[in-house]
Amino acid sequence: MTTAKRDTYTPETLLSVAVQVFNERGYDGTSMEHLSKAAGISKSSIYHHVSGKEELLRRAVSRALDGLFGILDEEHARGGRASDRLEYVVRRMVEVLIAELPYVTLLLRVRGNTDTERWALERRRDFDHRVAELLKAAAADGDIRGDVEVRLATRLVFGMINSIAEWYRPDGRGMNEREVADAVTQLVFGGLRRAS
Amino acid sequence: MTTAKRDTYTPETLLSVAVQVFNERGYDGTSMEHLSKAAGISKSSIYHHVSGKEELLRRAVSRALDGLFGILDEEHARGGRASDRLEYVVRRMVEVLIAELPYVTLLLRVRGNTDTERWALERRRDFDHRVAELLKAAAADGDIRGDVEVRLATRLVFGMINSIAEWYRPDGRGMNEREVADAVTQLVFGGLRRAS
Numbered sequence: 001m002t003t004a005k006r007d008t009y010t011p012e013t014l015l016s017v018a019v020q021v022f023n024e025r026g027y028d029g030t031s032m033e034h035l036s037k038a039a040g041i042s043k044s045s046i047y048h049h050v051s052g053k054e055e056l057l058r059r060a061v062s063r064a065l066d067g068l069f070g071i072l073d074e075e076h077a078r079g080g081r082a083s084d085r086l087e088y089v090v091r092r093m094v095e096v097l098i099a100e101l102p103y104v105t106l107l108l109r110v111r112g113n114t115d116t117e118r119w120a121l122e123r124r125r126d127f128d129h130r131v132a133e134l135l136k137a138a139a140a141d142g143d144i145r146g147d148v149e150v151r152l153a154t155r156l157v158f159g160m161i162n163s164i165a166e167w168y169r170p171d172g173r174g175m176n177e178r179e180v181a182d183a184v185t186q187l188v189f190g191g192l193r194r195a196s
Numbered sequence: 197m198t199t200a201k202r203d204t205y206t207p208e209t210l211l212s213v214a215v216q217v218f219n220e221r222g223y224d225g226t227s228m229e230h231l232s233k234a235a236g237i238s239k240s241s242i243y244h245h246v247s248g249k250e251e252l253l254r255r256a257v258s259r260a261l262d263g264l265f266g267i268l269d270e271e272h273a274r275g276g277r278a279s280d281r282l283e284y285v286v287r288r289m290v291e292v293l294i295a296e297l298p299y300v301t302l303l304l305r306v307r308g309n310t311d312t313e314r315w316a317l318e319r320r321r322d323f324d325h326r327v328a329e330l331l332k333a334a335a336a337d338g339d340i341r342g343d344v345e346v347r348l349a350t351r352l353v354f355g356m357i358n359s360i361a362e363w364y365r366p367d368g369r370g371m372n373e374r375e376v377a378d379a380v381t382q383l384v385f386g387g388l389r390r391a392s
Contacts, residue, residue: 143390155363159358184352188387189389190389191384192344192349193339194340
């Protein structure tokens with residue numbers, strides 16, 4: 001027996017259901033029918049909150065992007081030597097990724113089939129660019145190695161950070177966000193090799 | 197006008213078409229119909245070469261796995277200090293990923309819905325485990341930092357390497373596999389920070 005749940009959703013709580021479904025089925029593979037089933041409310045109830053699934057996508061990736069861009073406005077990202085600011089940003093990226101895991105996961109899977117997806121990709125590129133500029137400035141200061149090309153280094157560091165979304169599960173049994181952020185910062189800046 | 201292509205495929209050339217379709221549509225989203233269209237031959241011609249799409253998947257991920265496991269049998273991966281062997285393996289992983297890009301990309305996207313996918317995931321875990329053992333031995337030798345937990349360090353290093361599949365395109369305009377392998381090795385072992 002299925003009983004329709006009374007619609008006690010807010011745009012915010014509906015969003016968290018939608019993001020889960022998008023991450024499981026892929027955005028393209030998700031219909032309003034799927035969202036309605038997962039939320040336990042009718043499609044027209046969903047349309048009461050949002051104009052459609054693309055609006056849910058926009059809200060979800062906005063949350064991830066706001067979290068990431070917010071880092072750049074934080075005090076330690078704005079003042080001081082470029083290398084210290086870069087280290088701060090790398091650490092905070094890991095923390096934001098873990099704190100907003102489903103939203104960042106969705107952002108990382110966006111492919112560019114709709115206007116919203118293309119907009120999200122553009123914003124991601126802006127963010128990558130801002131971090132690359134910081135890396136460039138740190139290299140110009142002589143604090144960061146100059147033998148790895150800036151764009152490639154940025155891609156590799158983002159690759160390491162973003163890969164956390166593939167395996168991190170906030171189940172309380174594993175590492176917390178601080179431990180993961182410490183490890184990433186140590187590896188990215190110090191490398192594996194023990195200084196001799 | 198569509199004319200059916202004469203079947204001049206070998207299992208090998210059919211495989212390269214199939215891998216491309218799997219990577220574009222996802223393995224689950226690919227039907228024999230899609231494969232038949234992409235190859236320009238009938239489904240029965242495909243069945244002449246292989247038992248079905250799962251056999252194509254098995255052959256494709258086997259090629260990636262054979263490439264990766266082959267590294268561990270190479271001379272420099274077998275003799276010498278653990279840290280040198282680890283560095284060699286990391287470099288060769290990047291080279292194999294780029295040399296077998298579509299096959300490794302497919303392997304990295306495998307999700308575990310079929311026996312073949314579960315087998316591939318199991319083999320991937322074996323490989324990860326072999327590299328983690330090397331990292332552990334290098335830490336025991338005192339050559340690798342001991343403050344990042346082995347399993348986490350392995351995951352992060354694999355995350356960096358595997359992310360290359362997301363953006364690397366062998367179009368001749370960008371970096372070649374040696375440049376990317378150099379950069380990864382420098383970052384993973386030396387980190388970004390300039391030794392002072």
